[in-house]
Amino acid sequence: MLLIRNGTIIDGTGKPAYKGDIFVTGGRISAIGAFPNKKADTVIDALGLTVTPGFIDVNNDSDHHLALFTNPGQSDFLAQGVTTIIGGHCGASLAPLLYGSLESVRKWANPDEVNVNWRWLPEFFRTLGTQKLGVNFGTLVGHSTIRRAIIGEDLRDLTDNELAVLKSIVWRSMSEGAL
Known part of the structure; x- marks a missing residue:
């Protein structure tokens, strides 16, 4: 499991960028939101970074x-x-x-x-x-x-x-x- 925290998310839908966390399970995004208490095997602090689809x-x-x-x-x-x-x-x-x-x-x-x-x-x-x-x-x-x-x-x-x-x-x- 992977957790990307505090990123500025541009999700590709056309809506404005927003701050959030992305939870990845089995190599796929399983949840996007705010997960301050969520645990993961790997945590990436994306503060000040932008997270986008490929x-x-x-x-x-x-x-x-x-x-x-x-x-x-x-x-x-x-x-x-x-x-x-x-x-x-x-x-x-x-x-x-x-x-x-x-x-x-x-x-x-x-x-x-x-x-x-x-x-x-x-x-x-x-x-x-x-x-x-x-x-x-x-x-x-x-x-x-x-x-x-x-x-x-x-x-x-x-x-x-x-x-x-x-x-x-x-x-x-x-x-x-x-x-």
């Missing part, structure tokens, strides 16, 4: 640089209060990787440093699950990654058939857990 970084490159695999603890984010990161930005994602789209990853990372043994999102999430990630992770679907899988490096509009394939891959990826 922040979400909605635009980072941890996936682009394969840092989810080479630095899974992501301590740099945690030190800033970030507990969730979202990847797949700038049109590039680590899944799905189809028909040679792995080559597009080489533009921003060296996939030879990591065993890239997935194609679709469930396989990617399973592989990611073998890491001891310090943060929560979600991913967008990289439209450029999919586009490169379909037409390579050609700079042209997609045909109707190619667009239909792209849409079906995006749809499948969304149903498999992409954001």
Whole structure:
């Protein structure tokens, strides 16, 4: 059990900050209020400090640089209060990787440093699950990654058939857990 006392709490609901205590049981917040007589295994005096929910970084490159695999603890984010990161930005994602789209990853990372043994999102999430990630992770679907899988490096509009394939891959990826 953990008790955080005397903190200025910003709870993320939009209401003004307030002074209070936070009681944590089993790794989850179990009560927020004033607990002057409550005992706990660990007590943190947060007097003069602000206590907030974890922040979400909605635009980072941890996936682009394969840092989810080479630095899974992501301590740099945690030190800033970030507990969730979202990847797949700038049109590039680590899944799905189809028909040679792995080559597009080489533009921003060296996939030879990591065993890239997935194609679709469930396989990617399973592989990611073998890491001891310090943060929560979600991913967008990289439209450029999919586009490169379909037409390579050609700079042209997609045909109707190619667009239909792209849409079906995006749809499948969304149903498999992409954001």
